[in-house]
Amino acid sequence: MNPDALQALRARFGEQLSTAPAVLETHGRDESHPEVVPPHAVLFARSEADICAALALARQYRFPVTPFAAGSSLEGQVIPVRGGLSLDVNGLSEVLAIHPSGFQATVQPGVTYPALNRRLRPHGLFFPVDPGAEATLGGMASTNASGTAALRYGTTRDNVLELRVALLDGRVIRVGSKARKTSAGYDLKNLFIGAEGTLGIITELTVKLHPLPAEVAVLRCHFASIEQAAVCAASIMAAALQPERLELMDEHELHAVNRHKGTAYPEAPTLWIELAASTAAGLGEALHLCQEVCREAGAQGLEVASSAAERQQLWEARHHAYYAMCALYPEDERLNTDLCVPLHRLAEMIAFTRARCDQRGLQGSVVGHVGDGNFHVLFHARPEDQESWNKIHATYDEMVDRALQLGGTCSGEHGIGLHKQRYLQREHGDTLDLMRGVKALFDPEGLLNPGKIFSPAPEKALM
Amino acid sequence: MNPDALQALRARFGEQLSTAPAVLETHGRDESHPEVVPPHAVLFARSEADICAALALARQYRFPVTPFAAGSSLEGQVIPVRGGLSLDVNGLSEVLAIHPSGFQATVQPGVTYPALNRRLRPHGLFFPVDPGAEATLGGMASTNASGTAALRYGTTRDNVLELRVALLDGRVIRVGSKARKTSAGYDLKNLFIGAEGTLGIITELTVKLHPLPAEVAVLRCHFASIEQAAVCAASIMAAALQPERLELMDEHELHAVNRHKGTAYPEAPTLWIELAASTAAGLGEALHLCQEVCREAGAQGLEVASSAAERQQLWEARHHAYYAMCALYPEDERLNTDLCVPLHRLAEMIAFTRARCDQRGLQGSVVGHVGDGNFHVLFHARPEDQESWNKIHATYDEMVDRALQLGGTCSGEHGIGLHKQRYLQREHGDTLDLMRGVKALFDPEGLLNPGKIFSPAPEKALM
Known part of the structure; x- marks a missing residue:
């Protein structure tokens, strides 16, 4: 980033801009990458206007902009491999609206899903996508994150109704609709979901909410082999039990979890199955059927956790498996x-x-x-x-x-x-040119999160 | 269409090509439009290869191509307003694969959803999107159709995993994935869904299937006013009853249905609510709660249809309301x-x-x-x-x-x-230029279903 650009950023943003080494360092890594590539500067944005102003300067001075939120991405998405500005949106952390009877909420991109769910609980609602880290909604949309509840409720893509997106050309556009469904023109919304910040910067999201299930239980059982566990998982699905969650952890993971969390789960390939129903009787029947299916598949040590505390402990163990x-x-x-x-x-x-x-x-x-x-x-x-x-x-x-x-x-x-x-x-080689064409439409100069998705990552920062 | 183009089409396709006036006429209209604009020729495609060959000739001779299937579109989508070729895909009507344990099927674009559901019933599965006409999967994807079951199962968009699409540049691409979820690159799949055949021709779809619910009942009740019925619908949703279907018909519609079907439904604003559960007990409780909510909202004449025959009759009446x-x-x-x-x-x-x-x-x-x-x-x-x-x-x-x-x-x-x-x-004026940019990427000459979505429709066929 040239000195004029840095000066212009400073003039506009003052204290919101940082070049402190420690700040650059934390914005130069994510959860996956051993390597750190610090940006030249970090902007702590507080508003959509800040984001638009930053993009205007990027356009004027031609420096790269890489959005940053929780930093919990696993494929290096937030690492500013070509330097420039790390655009930190954690300061946009307001829940702007909750409409319980509309089953929707509008949030800023820096809101984390646990924070949103804390706000929703009094309404008996929740946002179901749970990637497991303290991820933000903006980041989750940008990688189309999912997690354990995607099985029943879909991925982030399935749960975002509308986005506001700041584009490099100076516009803020609205894509999708706050209505639950729309067939109005090309689906630009889904282009931004999973685009890893390479097409525009998400400044606001309207998401779908779901009623908290009335009756919930988690079944845990283990198997002699991982292959057996996988076959059992397929049988559970085939039995149309429609679990809320269906997770597999192998013996190595359980060993790590036991060490990390002080638990004593059997260190064997294990299925965790969450079932829900609107009534206790319905849940009882589902549990019964599920246990039968598991036993037939060779399950051992069947245990049921019904209390909220037990279930939370269990899922926390699962969510912390990676750590x-x-x-x-x-x-x-x-x-x-x-x-x-x-x-x-x-x-x-x-x-x-x-x-x-x-x-x-x-x-x-x-x-x-x-x-x-x-x-x-x-x-x-x-x-x-x-x-x-x-x-x-x-x-x-x-x-x-x-x-x-x-x-x-x-x-x-x-x-x-x-x-x-x-x-x-390998997967989509035959359409990469089309993806690049889409990229060129929104970001002809390649300033938004360069080096991601398509291009080979350069060894060092360029600008 | 110039004579050379027609001759080339004839040479390639022989009997599959028709210029019979009756055929042109049926391919010049849909369910909505009083006006008929016949194409210059109709190709009855039988394979993906036919579609690719037709697109190659379109490119060579620069004639428009408008895809056609059931002809049940409601906004004139299949009307070839600029003439050229109507590409009839009804001949691509094979169910290519059903994977019950994968909850997915792969079909050709001319398969209708009732035909697919007849094939799925022995497996205890169904494809839930039911726009109400004998619509084809290709057409449903092209308008992102939905229907009565979208409430519970989502729209066509939510139920298409993967598409094969023939492009004007001669390629057949695969977009999306047969996996239930993917975060691999830009979401091109959702660009084609709802694109009304303006970006490419869908030649194959892999769709999600769902288990048929075990216990189902339909509740019918009417109200003194339509406003009251709408408020009741909101209350049902707020009660987290998660109905399979929740439909409103007003007094005029019920009058028409009674006349058309020989039924005797009360001619008043009416809600039809379908509930499902995995057990009879669960269903009973849901029905009980739902009836309470309806009564509190002023419902009259509460009736429950539980048998499959009764339910089918009811939904048939609803599906035929338009007709x-x-x-x-x-x-x-x-x-x-x-x-x-x-x-x-x-x-x-x-x-x-x-x-x-x-x-x-x-x-x-x-x-x-x-x-x-x-x-x-x-x-x-x-x-x-x-x-x-x-x-x-x-x-x-x-x-x-x-x-x-x-x-x-x-x-x-x-x-x-x-x-x-x-x-x-009015809705997306600020992004129409981006939609046009996407269009130009896939169809720079504007040969695919011209005159739809963006451009004003011309008075008469041009070519």
Whole structure:
């Protein structure tokens, strides 16, 4: 960023602009990447007007702008690999409106989903997308995040009705509609969802809300093998039990969770199944049927958690699984996959994954939203252990190829960012030119979050 | 279309190409439009290869191509207003794959949703989008159709996983994924859904399937006023009953249905509420609560239909409402609105509509998917009755403005086509240039279904 640009930013934003090394450093990383690429400056935006003004200066001085919120992205999305301005939207953290009878709320992009849910609880409503970190709605929309409840309620994409987006050309546009459905023209809204901030900056979101289910219970059971657990998950879905959540964690993950949270879950491949019903009787019947299905599939140690406290503890353990693994191997570098395959291919995909890991002597721990066909394998090794990294990358490569053969995708919920660009090439190579055409329509100079989704990431900041 | 083009089409397609006047005539109209604009030729495509070959000739000879399937569009989408080729995809009517345990099916674009559902029933599954005509999946995707079950299961958009699309540049691309969720690059799939065939021709769809609910009942009740019925609908939603369907029909619609179907429903504003549960006990409790809510809102004549036959009869009556009104006024021209507002604004919007109709002495009959905030007003008058038409258009104009003020959309499910272009301008005028940019990316010469969505419709065929 040239000195004139920095001066212009300072003149406009004063104290809201920071070039303090510690601030640059925290805005130069996310949850995935061992490398840190600090921006040249960080703007703590407080309003849509701030965002528009920043984009105007970016256009004038031609510096890159990378949006930043919770910093919990897993593929390097918020890392300003070409330097420039990190546009921090955490200050836009107001819940602007809640319409309980309309089942919708309008929020600023820096609102986190737990904060929104705290505001919604008195209304008996919730926003169901729960990616597991203290993620913001703006960030979740930008990667089309999902989580454990996507099985029943869909992804962020399915739960965003309308967006306001600041464009590089100086406009703020409204895409989608506050109505629950619309067939009015091309769907520009869904272009911004999952675009990782490369097409515009989201300044406001209107999202769908759902009634909190009346009766809820969580069933936990474990299996002799992960393949058995995956087959059981498919059987639960086939039984039309329509669980709220259906999660798989393998023995490695449970070991990490037990160490991290002081729990004593059996360290075996485990399914966690959340069921809900409008009445206690209905829930009882569903639980009964579900237990039968699990037993037939070889489940052991069936336990039911019904109280809110027990359930919360359980899901907290699940949500902290990633951090538990990180804590268990603090010196290691990590690689977290995010494949998603059609449900009828999941057991086969997981068996393939485990077999390939075993062949190479790799510990690839599996955790997944298996009701959606989405699962993560967390690989880890010392940064300098090139032999392990070669094995890990070879295994990941084979897994991606198999998932694509099975009709799946290289990313279920984490997005592409810096780290999956060659897999996007494999999956959608035939349409990348069209995606680039869309990019050029909104950002002809490539100033918005450059280096993400398409282009290879450069080694160092350029500007 | 110039003679060389026609000759080339004939040489390639032989008997599959028709210029018979009766065929041209049936491909020059849809369900809405009094006017007929026949194409120059109709191609009865049988395969994706046929579609690609037709597009290649269109590119070479620069003639327009307008896709055609059931012809049940309501905004003139299939009318080839600039002549050229009508590309009939009804011959692509194969269900290519059903994966019950994957909850997905892959179909050709000419498959109708009732035909798909007949194939799915033995598996205990269904495809939930039911726009009410014998619509095809390709057409439904092209307008993002919905219907009575969208309340619970979403629109066509929400139920399409993956598309194959033939582009004008000669490619067939795959957009989306057969996985239930994906965050891999820009969402091109949703650009094609609702694009009304202006960006490419859908040649294959993979759609989501859902388990048939175990226990179902329909509650019917009527009200002293339509405003009261709308308030009751909002109360049902607020009670978190999560109905499968929640439909409103006013006294005029019920009169037409009674005449058309030989039924004897009370001719008063009526709600039809479908509830489902996994157990009979659960359903009983939901029905009990729902009846309470309805009574408190002033409902009369509460009746419950539980048998499959009764329910089918009821929904058939609802699905035929539009045709019943057409049959009742065979000489009249019709105008059917499709506004959708946030649920918490629906009662206000319907009261506004009724008041404006009453002020002008218009009979605007109301039928709607009120659980979604979507309702249709069917106006009708003799074609030559200019005074009535002036009133109708003035009322429609005011309704659109009010719906947009309330955060709604000019089209909930019918699309824009020929007839709502000025309303799209009002709703998304600030992004039409971006939509045109997207159009130029896929169809720089404007050969795909020209005259729809954006441009004013020309008076006569041009080529």
